[in-house]
Amino acid sequence: MTSEASDERMTTVGLLFESAAGLRRLFHRQAEMSGASANQSFDILIRLARSDGNQLRMSELAVQASLTPSGLTRAVDRLAQQGLVSRRICPDDRRGSFAQLTSSGRALMDQTIPEHLSHIDQVLDDVFTPDEEAQFSSYLRRLRDYALERNLAAGLPCDESVDPCISDI
Amino acid sequence: MTSEASDERMTTVGLLFESAAGLRRLFHRQAEMSGASANQSFDILIRLARSDGNQLRMSELAVQASLTPSGLTRAVDRLAQQGLVSRRICPDDRRGSFAQLTSSGRALMDQTIPEHLSHIDQVLDDVFTPDEEAQFSSYLRRLRDYALERNLAAGLPCDESVDPCISDI
DNA sequence: CATAGATATTTGCACTCGCAAGTACTCTCT
């Protein structure tokens, strides 16, 4: 019914989804065990912590966190309610706003990121050699860029100005 | 604050999540455009379609679809309500049940899977050479198995009988 | 065989997310 080759390719895509889901669960549990709140929105906090001035435009953050604008609004609402993030209106464009880590959010990340990094180190050390890891990462980047481009192309009927320089994590 | 190496590794993990999310969105849109219902539960239907007798134990299906047992119950409920899947009590163990494709579900998949496969073909052809694809797939498999094992180990305090032969996709 | 402890699955409840519509602001063209 389905050719051998297509079977393998379907499996490859399945493996991608399973890997991502598996690692997400793993990190989620680990973050839970080590103190701090283990929201899905951890991702958002990390990206803010790694940005200039600990702030990012909402739309930029939405793309990076793989959320829709609406999903991001709610997520930032929750983080703001916890006092970890605050909104700052963008002076250049009053439609837009920045999400910015509060000092309390910054403190939380200072405490949490090292733990998270050590969890990541452990996984990658266990699974890959350094060379393999670099190779794997470059494959992922290609795939990510491709998916991003195709999704943008679908959203905006014919906008050619795809920014190729979406910042990483 | 964070070392260069750790930075890259964090990026790698971020890329994994973004790739998975990006492809999921892409396939979701494509499935939507070509007729059939584009539920997230498409994944479940595919796995059933590729199993012996078009049926799978609920618990097995939950692992394969990266859902919790409770999440799977609801998902199968919905599919059953649409007439695509039915429940069959397991004769050997009356606690358990099988989810099985109905003839209508089978028909839907016969019609839908080829389209899905062609979408996958297009992505992989565009992004990878055959060799790279094989390499990438083997990396993903290692990562998936690792995450699965570690998550199981966490769930069952000290059960060593981890089945290494979880079927693919 | 009776009972305690595991296992497979299902519900109650709360939370998160996406889509479509709404609001506020900016840009363009005349």
Add this chain to the structure above:
DNA sequence: AGAGAGTACTTGCGAGTGCAAATATCTATG
């Protein structure tokens, strides 16, 4: 300047998911 189109973000609402507790069934042990 002013109308119209486009952009950035926010809400109403419905749908999917996980966690914890409940239910039904199996299994091991005395």
